[in-house]
Amino acid sequence: MDTPRALLKKSIFPSLLVLFLATLPFYMPPYTPLAVTSILMYIVLTVSWAMFCGPTRYISLATATFFGVGMYTSAVLGERLPLPLVVACGSLVSFLIGLLTGFICLRLRGFYFAIFTFGLNELVRNFVLWWEGRVAHTVGRWVVLVDSLTIYYYMLVIVLLTVLVAFFISRSRYGLILLSIGEAEEAAAHIGINVTRYRIFFFALSCLFMGMAGAVMATKWAYIDPRIAFNPVLNFTPVLMALFGGVGNVFGPILGAGVLTLASEILLSRFPYYYMLLYGILFIVIISFLPDGLVGLSRRWRENPLIS
Amino acid sequence: MGILEGDKVTKFFGGLAAVFDVDFDINKGEIVGLIGPNGAGKTTLFNMISGSLSTTGGEIRYRGKRISNLKPYQICKLGIARTFQSVKLFANISVFDHVFLGSICGTESRTKTADAQRKAATLLEMVGLSARKSDLARNLPLAEQKRLEVARALSTEPQVLLLDEVMAGLTATELTSFTTLIREIRNEGTTILLVEHVMQAIMDISDRIIVLHHGVKIAEGLPREIVTNKRVIEVYLGTDAYAEHQQP
Numbered sequence: 001m002d003t004p005r006a007l008l009k010k011s012i013f014p015s016l017l018v019l020f021l022a023t024l025p026f027y028m029p030p031y032t033p034l035a036v037t038s039i040l041m042y043i044v045l046t047v048s049w050a051m052f053c054g055p056t057r058y059i060s061l062a063t064a065t066f067f068g069v070g071m072y073t074s075a076v077l078g079e080r081l082p083l084p085l086v087v088a089c090g091s092l093v094s095f096l097i098g099l100l101t102g103f104i105c106l107r108l109r110g111f112y113f114a115i116f117t118f119g120l121n122e123l124v125r126n127f128v129l130w131w132e133g134r135v136a137h138t139v140g141r142w143v144v145l146v147d148s149l150t151i152y153y154y155m156l157v158i159v160l161l162t163v164l165v166a167f168f169i170s171r172s173r174y175g176l177i178l179l180s181i182g183e184a185e186e187a188a189a190h191i192g193i194n195v196t197r198y199r200i201f202f203f204a205l206s207c208l209f210m211g212m213a214g215a216v217m218a219t220k221w222a223y224i225d226p227r228i229a230f231n232p233v234l235n236f237t238p239v240l241m242a243l244f245g246g247v248g249n250v251f252g253p254i255l256g257a258g259v260l261t262l263a264s265e266i267l268l269s270r271f272p273y274y275y276m277l278l279y280g281i282l283f284i285v286i287i288s289f290l291p292d293g294l295v296g297l298s299r300r301w302r303e304n305p306l307i308s
Numbered sequence: 309m310g311i312l313e314g315d316k317v318t319k320f321f322g323g324l325a326a327v328f329d330v331d332f333d334i335n336k337g338e339i340v341g342l343i344g345p346n347g348a349g350k351t352t353l354f355n356m357i358s359g360s361l362s363t364t365g366g367e368i369r370y371r372g373k374r375i376s377n378l379k380p381y382q383i384c385k386l387g388i389a390r391t392f393q394s395v396k397l398f399a400n401i402s403v404f405d406h407v408f409l410g411s412i413c414g415t416e417s418r419t420k421t422a423d424a425q426r427k428a429a430t431l432l433e434m435v436g437l438s439a440r441k442s443d444l445a446r447n448l449p450l451a452e453q454k455r456l457e458v459a460r461a462l463s464t465e466p467q468v469l470l471l472d473e474v475m476a477g478l479t480a481t482e483l484t485s486f487t488t489l490i491r492e493i494r495n496e497g498t499t500i501l502l503v504e505h506v507m508q509a510i511m512d513i514s515d516r517i518i519v520l521h522h523g524v525k526i527a528e529g530l531p532r533e534i535v536t537n538k539r540v541i542e543v544y545l546g547t548d549a550y551a552e553h554q555q556p
Contacts, residue, residue, distance in 0.1 A: 173409075173412055176401070176405055176408075176409055177409070179400070179401060180398050180401065180409055183397075183398035183400060183401060184398055184399075186392075186396060187392065187396035187397070187398070187460075189380040189384075190358060190359075190360075190380045190381070190389070190461075191381075191389070191409060191410040191414050191460060191461075191464050192410070192413035192414035192464055193409075193413045194379075195381070
């Protein structure tokens with residue numbers, strides 16, 4: 001645990017970064033906030049995924065589900081309520097569905113939990129598709145338009161919120177509890193930890209932030225349908241980014257999401273035909289040499305300053 | 309009425325009776341040994357007491373209150389803690405945090421961080437791991453891992469401590485210091501029920517011994533009675549132990 005002074009020192013760089021991002025629209029071309037919004041989205045999804053799945057080692061492949069729930073909430077309520085309320089509702093609905101999901105898959109662990117969550121996304125996507133096709137008779141929805149600058153600042157605030165919550169959880173007794181559940185769940189139960197309660201709550205909490213991001217991003221994408229909102233690729237991307245950056249602390253997922261999103265944007269513009277291949281190679285190379293992710297690399301540099 | 313009682317405790321796995329009609333009555337402050345060949349049902353019995361397994365029949369009572377089929381975390385908070393046959397530590401968590409976590413989560417009421425930290429430091433002192441408090445559990449040698457498991461169990465402030473083969477794999481020196489530690493724990497007021505295969509240690513330390521064989525209790529009594537019990541010698545001890553105990 002850091003002293004308040006050490007904590008202050010450590011927060012200098014992040015604070016400067018936040019300041020830089022907050023003032024970005026004033027001195028960068030108008031495309032930049034748009035591009036950065038995507039990066040911010042991936043950061044929220046990755047950090048919120050890692051909030052629960054990092055320490056507990058329960059690999060959730062349902063990020064798209066809760067993100068999509070937030071999107072649909074936004075689409076449904078966007079015309080009737082002001083944006084802050086819409087975002088709050090999106091978060092709440094995702095949280096509640098997260099609680100339900102956590103409750104349903106209580107007996108599942110490891111591989112089975114991962115498969116269940118993946119199947120959940122398939123279920124939800126196909127259900128909404130069916131509903132829209134057979135019951136509502138219109139597939140897809142238009143979402144109320146919001147200007148890109150507002151979206152950018154909303155996402156920035158959401159990133160800050162998510163990162164701060166993740167940070168304080170990881171340093172608190174709850175962070176230790178979640179870690180112990182991931183290391184030796186049976187032993188954790190035997191020292192008085194109500195594993196069920198923590199599993200359900202913190203899983204739902206991570207879903208809350210996914211829904212929050214979804215509610216805002218829906219207004220950016222303007223049109224959503226089940227295939228967009230519950231896109232299965234979005235189930236895996238945060239997992240890859242978190243592993244790439246390193247799941248040991250809060251900064252790993254941020255770094256992973258930032259670097260990979262940036263890399264994919266650059267690769268896409270330079271090598272439009274080969275970018276997926278190069279992206280895959282980059283990922284494999286990094287993971288092979290740095291199983292702890294990028295954060296592991298910085299840790300190694302700090303411990304062995306003479307070895308490069 | 310003892311602090312921990314078992315009434316015809318039974319566990320069936322399909323058609324196999326792992327534990328059948330086992331009665332026990334542990335009094336406060338006792339050190340009771342539980343011995344028997346492999347597969348006798350000792351760990352299964354422990355698992356039922358600590359809540360890992362449900363009972364198929366019978367009842368387990370702690371301080372007069374029925375605890376069979378409660379969840380492990382509830383039983384822990386009531387005051388029963390245990391160690392595991394194969395050490396179940398949190399590999400990437402520090403020694404200090406193991407005991408800190410137990411202090412926070414193992415008690416009935418919410419514990420303040422400062423109090424938990426103080427208690428953790430005291431406990432680490434007791435088991436001799438203070439020097440290692442920042443080390444990760446996975447970097448400890450076996451003997452110290454076992455001590456940590458005991459410390460973690462003690463951090464939940466139990467009245468009854470279940471030790472499952474805690475002496476397995478220890479050298480003679482380590483055994484002696486562990487025996488001293490267990491006596492010290494009992495002197496602080498904790499009742500101890502221990503499963504062991506290391507005969508020297510368990511005969512030395514136990515007030516009473518219970519013997520299980522194929523899930524059934526076949527003998528119960530003082531160590532010297534058990535060691536001369538024909539049935540126990542037949543199924544488990546072998547004649548050497550009898551001979552050893554006869555020496556002055």
